[in-house]
Amino acid sequence: MLRASAVAEKIGIPTVSIIGSAFMKQAAVVCRGLGIPFALAEYPGAPMVDSDAELRAKVETNLLPAIIEGLTAVSGPAMGEALTEPEIGSVVFKGTLDEVQEHFHQNLWSDGLPVIPPTREWVDAFLKFTDRDPRDVIRALPQEGREASILSIAVNGVMAGCRPEYMPLLVAIVEAISDPNFRIEAAGSTPAWEPLVVVSGPIVEELDFNYGQGVLKVGRQANSSIGRFARLYMRNICGYRIPPGTGDKGSIGYTFNVALAEDEEWSRNIGWPTFSEDAGFGPGDNVVTVQSVVTSSPPTYSAGDTAIRHVQQFADVFVRAFSYGSHSGVKRGYWHPLVVIGPSIAKVIAREWTKDDVRRFLWKTMTIPASLMRHFCAQTAAQDMDFAKLVGEGTLPAHYAPSDDPDRPVPIIVKPEHIGILIAGDPGRNQSRGYMSNNAQGARTSRRVALPREWEKLRAQQRGPALAQR
């Protein structure tokens, strides 16, 4: 919201921004990140649970005086003194392992778990795995406005427990989340979505990712540490910190996601394009995709030797899991579910259906009454969903408002092509799972992984990855 206010301030028009009291600390972070001392009018408490009388009293007593003061005060709002920060790449602390952990915890630089101390030697080992200059900056990232530099990627990669040879993937992850399409500026929103990193290509085998049984459980170094890195980077460079930090307003939340690797060989064997091929990449490309995940379906078991038996089960389970949150994406015309299909199930489906057939079936079948979607929307932020208006402005296709019938079915997914499909998991069990994005925030964004010129040589110099028990 303050980004909209910034437009006015930059052209010389004074603003005052209405902020709920619970968001004031995050607002201060955004003010510093934008470099503008905004005038704020604080609404005490949460407007969504106030009675009409309470709401009116707070507008009268709290907002109006602050609005008038904010627009007319002679001195205008002023920014606090900027803190002096260390030089880039400088040593900020010397101590034992325990002391390093304590220092990082005290400064809110860790995620609450122990970190690997980012010594210069260890950081340099990571930097060998990229041909880019450590000073290269991908973009200054909201909400603190810090530069996403190659050096910062290496430092946080070390801290997260990554191996040096993961560096090309880490760079690609930061490139993906830096893409404006990803909307990282919304990563501190209250639903508390987490980034999910999907890894595709030969690098999955080369770096020993788990793409089989237990694929999304903590336990394999590549999956776990790279998933941790994505969250840690958003904490340290973007400034998304839960209390005692201030930038992350996630209300409840859940833990970070480990990286998800694709079982490409299974895809090829059953004749389906891989997840990265669906995104337009070539068969041999190494690709990282990042998207938001705000919730998942239950583990979804399906049985039978025909496609419809499985895909119908997906629809039955996913529509129940995703109905509530779908309004948030539908009113924006976009959200992007990800369906992780167990290999043995995919094999059955692929005998009859293409991936696009699966997408079309899910899109067509997963509907709820329009009145229910409107109800869910109103509960979230007191906003009614006006389907006719959304159709009229081109956000939604015409079939969302063919009539005024409140119980007409409306799709919970706006378009079939918004559904991502990927094969991973236990080939010996009949389980799949669906993952829900947080509307258009954290939109699915892919980047090709750029390997260093001497990738093979450098990798050979590293000790081999622990042999996995397959």
Place this chain on the structure above:
Amino acid sequence: MRSGIHGPRYEVLWPLAKKAVRAQSAAPRLPDLSGKTVGELWDYIFRGEVVYPMIRERLRARFPGIKFIEYHEFGNFHGARSREIVAGLADKMRTRGCDAIISGIGA
């Protein structure tokens, strides 16, 4: 890393990065809201449909000649067309003669 009497000692690098923020002053405030044009920006959440009309009513009572460009004229800067709407805000504010902006609701 150096070894010491209490075990190895580590010299660790700063894990954050340079801020690329160019600080700027807030726009000059107005001496009085009387006769001024106030634009409303709303993200269409948190009961703004109640809050904004009430603000309008109270400010009109206090500042003679104050005018409002209501939020629907700017559109939802938090919705499906947020990029396009934010990109067009400056022009809309200028062409509608906004002297001040009230923006809400959230963070």
